[in-house]
Amino acid sequence: MNLDTDGDVEMAMPQPVFEVVQAPRLSAWDQPSLILWVRQRRQYEAKIRNRCAVTNEQYEHVVTSIRNSIEPRILDHLARFILKKRPTEVTDEDLGLAITRRCSTLQNNHIPDMDKLFQDKLKMDLKIEDTEARILNYFVLFDQIVEDHGLGGILGSGREDEPNYDERMKLRCKYLLKNIAPEMLRLEMERLVITKPVLKKDDIALCEALVERAREQQHYHMLTQELKHGEKTRAQSKGSPVNTKRPANPKSTAQQTASPIGKHPEGAKPSKFPKNNADPRAHRHVMAVCCAAVRIG
Structure with missing residues (x-):
C-alpha cells in the first residue's frame, strides 16, 4: 500500500465518478x-444497471423502488381503490x-x-439517407404512437405466448x-x-425485407442523381449553344424601332388638301397650280 505526500492511500485504479441519478x-x-x-x-433503471456493472454493487440495493417513487396520496389511492390492499x-x-395495464x-374505452391516426402521425423521414436508420426510426415512431394512445393491447408487440x-x-x-414512403417502395x-x-404477420421479417428493398431503391436513386449531375456538368463544360435564329419579321421590328419624321400614323390616309387650319396662301397656290394644269391639258 503506497501513500502520497499527504499520507493518503494511492489508488491503483481511478475511482469512477457517477452523476447523481x-x-x-x-x-x-x-x-x-x-x-x-x-x-x-426505463431510462433510470438502465443507468442504474450500467453503474452496478462497473461498481459491482447490488442492483436491488441501489435502485429506488416503484413504491418509493409514487406520491403518497397516489399510492394510497391505488392501494385502496384499485389494488384493494x-x-x-x-x-x-x-x-x-x-x-402496465393502465x-x-x-x-x-374509446x-x-x-x-x-397513423396517416397523420406515422411518417417515414426520407431525409435520412441511411436506409437502415430510416426504417428503425419508422418502427420506433410507430411504437411511440401506440404507447401515446394506449393501443398496446391492440398493436403492441408483447410476448408470443399471449393469447392475442x-x-x-x-x-x-x-x-x-400502409404508411411506407416513398410510393414506389410501398408499392413494391x-x-x-x-x-x-x-410479412403480413411477422413485424421482424417485415422490417428485414423493408430494409433490403429500401437499400436497393436508395442505391439506384443515388446512381440516377449522379448520372444527372454528370450530364449537367458536361453540358456546362462544353458551353451553351449560341442562339442564331433571326427575328420572325425583321421588317416589322425595324418599323417598330424606327420613327421617321413625317410618317403618318398606321391606318391613317394622307389628306389631299390641307386641313382647315392650314395657311390660306398655300391653299390658293395649290388651286392655281391645278387650274394651270387643266388649261395646258
Whole structure:
C-alpha cells in the first residue's frame, strides 16, 4: 500500500465518478403521465444497471423502488381503490402490473380512427439517407404512437405466448405496410407480401425485407442523381449553344424601332388638301397650280 505526500492511500485504479441519478416521481394517474413516467423509469433503471456493472454493487440495493417513487396520496389511492390492499401490503410487482395495464388499455374505452391516426402521425423521414436508420426510426415512431394512445393491447408487440399475439401482429404489419414512403417502395412491398405472406404477420421479417428493398431503391436513386449531375456538368463544360435564329419579321421590328419624321400614323390616309387650319396662301397656290394644269391639258 503506497501513500502520497499527504499520507493518503494511492489508488491503483481511478475511482469512477457517477452523476447523481434520481428516480422519476409519479404524481398523477392519468394515462399521458403514466406513459411518460414509464419511459423515464426505463431510462433510470438502465443507468442504474450500467453503474452496478462497473461498481459491482447490488442492483436491488441501489435502485429506488416503484413504491418509493409514487406520491403518497397516489399510492394510497391505488392501494385502496384499485389494488384493494393496505398501503403497507402493496409491492412493486403489484404497482408495475397496475401501471402496465393502465398504459396498455384505451383511454375511456374509446377506439380512435386508427387509419387517420397513423396517416397523420406515422411518417417515414426520407431525409435520412441511411436506409437502415430510416426504417428503425419508422418502427420506433410507430411504437411511440401506440404507447401515446394506449393501443398496446391492440398493436403492441408483447410476448408470443399471449393469447392475442397473432391478431396484434397482423394489425401491426397492416399499418406499417400502409404508411411506407416513398410510393414506389410501398408499392413494391405490397407486391412482395403477395409472394411472402409471412410479412403480413411477422413485424421482424417485415422490417428485414423493408430494409433490403429500401437499400436497393436508395442505391439506384443515388446512381440516377449522379448520372444527372454528370450530364449537367458536361453540358456546362462544353458551353451553351449560341442562339442564331433571326427575328420572325425583321421588317416589322425595324418599323417598330424606327420613327421617321413625317410618317403618318398606321391606318391613317394622307389628306389631299390641307386641313382647315392650314395657311390660306398655300391653299390658293395649290388651286392655281391645278387650274394651270387643266388649261395646258
